[in-house]
Amino acid sequence: MEVVQIQRRLVDYTKSLFMEGFLDGQFLQLQQLQDESNPDFVVEVVSLFFDDSEKLLNELTIALDQPNVDFKKVDGHVHQLKGSSSSIGAQRVKNVCIAFRNFCEVQNIEGCLTCLQQVKQEYYLVKNKLETLFRLEQQIVASGGSIPMIEMGF
């Protein structure tokens, strides 16, 4: 496939992620921070997010599986996940975290369990999308092309 075609595919794919709410403006902020001194910045930060989130999701699963759920502990983990997802622009994950925290506050176990399921779903979805995005970028770079910057006003 021609570089130009892959570049177009990347632009369209990225735009769709914004349209569908998977990513928000904060992701663009990350991309804008990337430069020659740190050309892998976005991949590095997103990889940290993946590792961190998977740990948190495990902790949450264990914490909510206890006979006497420690809602403060659960809330602490969700707060972390909300912060990280917000910082990289993973909007849908962040939004589930907001609902999740509300259930923690009122100590609603059913609500928490539903949110856990939802947040896992959204996490794996956005992980998949971002991995696809990075693969497209790699293909472009490997073909000697440059990564097109997405304009905000689409």
Next chain:
Amino acid sequence: MLYQSMDGGCSDDVTTEIGDEPHVLAVDDNLIDRKLVEKLLKNSSCKVTTAENGLRALEYLGLGSDQRNAMEGTVSKVNLIITDYCMPGMTGYELLKKIKESSVLREVPVVIMSSENVPTRISQCLQEGAQMFMLKPLKQSDVKQLKCYLMKCRG
């Protein structure tokens, strides 16, 4: 020389002297946020040290529990401290108070960041002497504002 545009904001044409990079201490328990704030600050030509909690921050600043009185007559290593509010152990507010209690460090501006917009929290921090309160996630425009403020401070 600092050039300012007519509306009082900062233009990007800031001429700095060689070796004039402000040194910022950034404190946050979240690894992703630490990496982000570090990059934001570095992109604004700041030297950055990060700490993952209040205790580590205090130790770096020379205010650790076993470093009492070692600060007498010394000058602060940093020009600005930016800290998250919600941290386990010592909150950003508690860290702010400890910094303001120190004769050497109380003049160093402290900026508090939080993902939550809680008016009582904001006024509590400002009353305790925080220079600014910023909402997370931080953006480039937030850090530009900070850099502007720092350059003004140095005259």
